[in-house]
Amino acid sequence: MLKFTGYNQVDLNVNGHTHQVILKADETLLHVLRDKLGLTGPKAGCENGDCGACTVLIDSKPMKACMVVALTCIGKSIVTIEGLDNTEIQRAFVNKGGFQCGYCTSGFILNAYAMLEDNPNLSEADQKVWLDANLCRCTGYEGIKEAVKAAKEMIKDQR
């Protein structure tokens, strides 16, 4: 049995680097990333698992960091928007105007990135299933859809 009580120093692998972090049992990954590691890409939108603004990748799967107990991430690989570098989906979001205020953008990009890594040939219906996990109040989603479409084309051309 492993036991963590009070404040615990643990190693978290975030964006390819090992960070020593002091964690409590009741802290969510979202707050640890933002408040302890200064990675403010994932946003606190609803903190209820509805909006997807806090989406990060944990072992390559999109997860809502507001619903993840930080201590459960020991030994896992976490990627935030800060850990993506000039990927097709990021370039597509810029080129196609897939954002306005930008608050949902980090979550959308990470979810779309994971989706395209999982299967770049996903049907539109299946894409909708993935991306329904994220909400945007600004764009009306057209720019986001165009960005995902463009990223798919880029991936097809380049890989």
Next chain:
Amino acid sequence: MSKMTYYIAENLKEAHDLMTSLDQAVYLAGASEVTTFMRKNTLKPNALIDLNKLDGIKVIRSDQDLVIGACVTLNDIIDFCKGTMMEDVYKGIGDHTVRNAITLGGNICGRLPYKEGILPLLALNADVVIMTQSGLVRKPARQAFDKRLRLNKGDFLYQVVLPKQDVKYESTRYTESTGVDYPICHVLVTKENDGYFVGLSGYCSCPIYHTFNGGLEEMMTYFEPHAKDDSRASKAYKSHLLRLALDKAIKKLEVVDA
């Protein structure tokens, strides 16, 4: 300073013993419900007992039967069970990202009233394997589930075992507006012997089910008294939706059977 302790249980007995010995502990599977209720201050545990490292609790395999560990996520079940009732029922629960966290055991044993994860288990007459004080106990889900999974203190769902069978079914899930929402009413109907199995979620404060030899009116007579008003719909509207779903299901299953 936070008083909460986080435990990672390394074997079944250890997990059970921890739960029975600790005050105000909760089991942790996917953590999606626990974090939400903790944030809302409606759950204030002193301890979290993480079950994810237990041998066999994250297994999903198909040999003579389909065996699914209680900590398998809904997305993993959907991917493994493509084209089956499990996929059809589970793809409506939460959204795709949240389904990377929601586990079968968490959905069935958690605090939310919908527990749609139990519907296929009841419909397919699956067995549940429960870790108890005296070890693992396997029993039919229909015996173990009455409004909720009946568990003694410390007990937890370990695995479910589903018989491999080709079952004709119809699953209808009504939501208020968007696709991603809790159900107003989720209706699962299967042909069973010469009659029907009907399982409902969202219709009242817990999943309910019954088997019928008769048709639509017998089903409505049984279920209507159970309907409950809630923030999503009135009991009258739920009954209206139930009638539509049952009518559609019976017609479809009669055609399939013919």
